[in-house]
Amino acid sequence: MIMKQAVHFGAGNIGRGFIGALFSQSGYHVTFVDVADQIIQELNSKKSYDVYMAAEHQEVQHITNVSGINSKTDPEAVVEAIEKATYVTTAVGVSILPGIAPLIAKGITSRLEKTDEKLYVIACENQISATDILKEHVVKLLDPDTRTKMENQVIFMNCAVDRIVPAQHNEKLLDVLVEPYFEWVVETKDSIPEVTGMKIVSDIQPYIERKLFTVNTGHAVTAYIGYAEGKETIDQALEDTEIYQKVKATVEETGNYLIKRYGLNPSEHQQYIEKILGRFQNKYFKDDVRRVGRSPIRKLGPEDRLVRPAREAQKLGLPFTHLAQAIAYCLKFDVDTDPEAVELQKQLKEKGLQAVLQDICKLDHENPIAEEVTRFYKK
Numbered sequence: 001m002i003m004k005q006a007v008h009f010g011a012g013n014i015g016r017g018f019i020g021a022l023f024s025q026s027g028y029h030v031t032f033v034d035v036a037d038q039i040i041q042e043l044n045s046k047k048s049y050d051v052y053m054a055a056e057h058q059e060v061q062h063i064t065n066v067s068g069i070n071s072k073t074d075p076e077a078v079v080e081a082i083e084k085a086t087y088v089t090t091a092v093g094v095s096i097l098p099g100i101a102p103l104i105a106k107g108i109t110s111r112l113e114k115t116d117e118k119l120y121v122i123a124c125e126n127q128i129s130a131t132d133i134l135k136e137h138v139v140k141l142l143d144p145d146t147r148t149k150m151e152n153q154v155i156f157m158n159c160a161v162d163r164i165v166p167a168q169h170n171e172k173l174l175d176v177l178v179e180p181y182f183e184w185v186v187e188t189k190d191s192i193p194e195v196t197g198m199k200i201v202s203d204i205q206p207y208i209e210r211k212l213f214t215v216n217t218g219h220a221v222t223a224y225i226g227y228a229e230g231k232e233t234i235d236q237a238l239e240d241t242e243i244y245q246k247v248k249a250t251v252e253e254t255g256n257y258l259i260k261r262y263g264l265n266p267s268e269h270q271q272y273i274e275k276i277l278g279r280f281q282n283k284y285f286k287d288d289v290r291r292v293g294r295s296p297i298r299k300l301g302p303e304d305r306l307v308r309p310a311r312e313a314q315k316l317g318l319p320f321t322h323l324a325q326a327i328a329y330c331l332k333f334d335v336d337t338d339p340e341a342v343e344l345q346k347q348l349k350e351k352g353l354q355a356v357l358q359d360i361c362k363l364d365h366e367n368p369i370a371e372e373v374t375r376f377y378k379k
C-alpha cells in the first residue's frame with residue numbers, strides 16, 4: 001500500500017519532536033526538509049528516531065517512516081515531494097517563511113499540473129496567522145492561472161502549536177526530549193485528512209491568543225526576568241518566589257484581557273494559568289533562559305506576546321503594569337550570542353529607548369504603556 005505523504009520544513013525541535021512525530025504516528029511517511037545537512041544525512045541513514053517524554057516515567061516513542069531532503073543541495077527533490085504530499089507543514093521560525101516560500105510555490109505549481117488532489121498547508125510557528133503570512137509569500141510568486149487553480153486545491157490553515165521542546169543534548173543526534181503535554185489546534189471548516197492529536201476548530205483566534213498570551217508571554221517573561229537576575233534555566237528562575245509572583249501577575253494581566261475579550265470562565269482560566277506555570281517548572285529538562293528569550297526584537301513586535309496584550313488591555317481599560325515591566329526586562333536582554341539581542345542593544349545605544357519603543361514596538365512615547373516601560377527600564 002502506498003503511504004500518505006507529509007512534507008515538513010524544519011527538522012528541528014518542533015519538527016522532529018512534535019509535528020513530524022504526529023504525522024508518523026498517523027501513518028504518514030514524513031519527508032523533512034532542512035538546510036542542516038548532518039540532520040538530513042542522519043534521517044536518511046537511520047530512518048527513525050526516538051522521542052523521549054520529560055517526566056518521571058520517561059515514555060519513549062519510536063518514530064519511523066522518516067527521511068530528509070537538503071533544500072539547498074536538492075531543491076528538485078523537494079518539488080517532487082510536494083507533488084505527492086497530502087500535507088505541507090513548517091516549523092522553521094517566522095522569519096524563515098519568506099525563504100521557503102519559493103520552493104513551496106514551485107512545488108504547488110508543479111503539483112497542480114499533475115494532480116487534482118487537495119494539498120493542506122500549515123505553518124506551525126509561534127505567531128498569529130503564520131499560515132496567512134506564508135500564503136502571502138507563496139501567492140505572490142505564482143502566475144495568475146496557478147493562483148486561480150490553487151484556490152480550491154491548496155488549503156492554507158492557521159494553527160496554534162503548543163509543546164515545550166528545549167535545546168537538545170542527547171547521545172543520538174535525531175532523538176528529542178519533549179514535555180509530555182501538547183496541543184495542536186488547526187482552523188478549518190472543511191473535513192480534512194485525519195492526523196492523530198490534531199484538534200480542529202472553526203475559529204482559531206481565541207485559541208492562538210490564549211496560548212500565545214499565556215504560554216508564550218509567561219515563558220518569555222520568565223526568561224527575561226530570570227536572565228536579568230542571573231538564573232540559568234526556566235525552572236531555576238521560577239524557584240525564586242519573587243520572579244514567580246512577577247510572572248504570575250503578568251499572565252494574570254493577559255488573562256484579564258482574554259477573559260473579557262473571549263468571555264472565558266475566570267476560574268477555568270486561572271486553572272489554565274496554574275497548569276502552564278507547572279509546565280514551565282518541569283524538573284525533567286533544563287530549559288536555558290537564553291533559548292526561551294531568543295529573538296527579542298521579534299518578541300517586542302506590536303503583534304507579539306508582550307506589546308499586543310498590553311495594547312489590548314489598555315483598549316479595554318485594564319491594567320498593563322506587569323506587561324510594561326516585562327517589556328522593560330526584555331529590553332535588557334543582552335545575550336551576545338543572540339543576533340537580535342545584539343541588534344536590540346545596538347539600537348538602544350545608538351538611538352535611545354524612545355526611538356526603539358517607537359520603531360520596534362510601535363509605541364508612541366506619549367502612550368502610557370511606553371511611559372510605564374520607560375519608568376521600569378530606568379529603574
Ligand SMILES: NC(=O)C1=CN([C@@H]2O[C@H](COP(=O)(O)OP(=O)(O)OC[C@H]3O[C@@H](n4cnc5c(N)ncnc54)[C@H](O)[C@@H]3O)[C@@H](O)[C@H]2O)C=CC1
Pocket residue numbers: 009010011012013014015033034035036071091092093094096099100124125126161162163164165166
Ligand atoms: N521549541 C519550542 O518549544 C516551540 C517552538 N515553536 C515554534 O516552532 C518553530 C521552530 O522552532 P524550533 O523547532 O524550536 O526551532 P529549531 O531551531 O529547533 O528548528 C528550526 C529548524 O528549521 C531549520 N531551517 C532553518 N532555515 C531553513 C530553511 N530555509 N529551510 C528549511 N529548514 C530550515 C533549521 O535548520 C532547524 O532545524 C518556531 O517558529 C518556534 O517559535 C512553537 C512552539 C514550541
Ligand SMILES: O=P(O)(O)OC[C@H]1O[C@](O)(CO)[C@@H](O)[C@@H]1O
Pocket residue numbers: 126161162163164165166215216219291292293294
Ligand atoms: O521561537 P519562540 O517564539 O521563542 O518559540 C519557542 C517557545 O515557544 C514555547 O514552546 C511555548 O509554546 C516555548 O517552549 C519556547 O520558548
